[in-house]
Amino acid sequence: MNEFIRDFAICPICEKEFAYDKVASTAIKVSSYDLDLKPEYRGVNVLLYSMVTCPDCYFTFQESDKNYIYDFINETNKNQIEEFLLKIKMNISLEVDNTSQKSENFFESQILIASNIYSILNLPSEVIKVLIKLSWLYREQKDEEKELGVLYYCAKIIENYYEKFNEDDFILSSFYLGYIYYRFQNKKEAANILDSLIRNYNNPKNQYLKAAKFLRGELN
Numbered sequence: 001m002n003e004f005i006r007d008f009a010i011c012p013i014c015e016k017e018f019a020y021d022k023v024a025s026t027a028i029k030v031s032s033y034d035l036d037l038k039p040e041y042r043g044v045n046v047l048l049y050s051m052v053t054c055p056d057c058y059f060t061f062q063e064s065d066k067n068y069i070y071d072f073i074n075e076t077n078k079n080q081i082e083e084f085l086l087k088i089k090m091n092i093s094l095e096v097d098n099t100s101q102k103s104e105n106f107f108e109s110q111i112l113i114a115s116n117i118y119s120i121l122n123l124p125s126e127v128i129k130v131l132i133k134l135s136w137l138y139r140e141q142k143d144e145e146k147e148l149g150v151l152y153y154c155a156k157i158i159e160n161y162y163e164k165f166n167e168d169d170f171i172l173s174s175f176y177l178g179y180i181y182y183r184f185q186n187k188k189e190a191a192n193i194l195d196s197l198i199r200n201y202n203n204p205k206n207q208y209l210k211a212a213k214f215l216r217g218e219l220n
């Protein structure tokens, strides 16, 4: 069985087409979820293939955004992104790898580039989502110091922006803020955030609300 399929994306900055390996839906097997909804994959680690990078200009984004990211690029932020990518090119030697052989190191670089790009695009909710992925990589590597470092930084971004988010991103960010307080042993603040979330929103289909209730139960 082929675990990967070849797909293509067009870079919204340099407009060149590039190929990448995408995990076939039949190869995605989740055995369980951690408290923060980090999936535990059996077989292919799907996390690594959620980011793609243009081999020409290094523009990096979440594969799931490939059809939407154009909508957020304008003349001004395009220039800022080009400047940022040029700096990366001059300072870091990067072996772009969008294949099934991608290393964890390259995935880490992808996250660092993408979080800057989403920040230039003024999409803090996406910065949060990619940083959570980085915290998951560090958890897999059992590097708790780095994991907590990313989570701490993530909490700062959430606290600065989440009140302006749409409902879905607000729920996701509040859940992660509660989780981050829990990881930093501040159970009281974690409980406050989760209680307020559970009190104000009721959508049985929202996975973050379900996870918030479960995590709230763990705090007692």
Ligand SMILES: [Zn+2]
Pocket: 011, 012, 013, 014, 015, 016, 054, 055, 056, 057, 058, 059
């Ligand atoms: Zn490009």
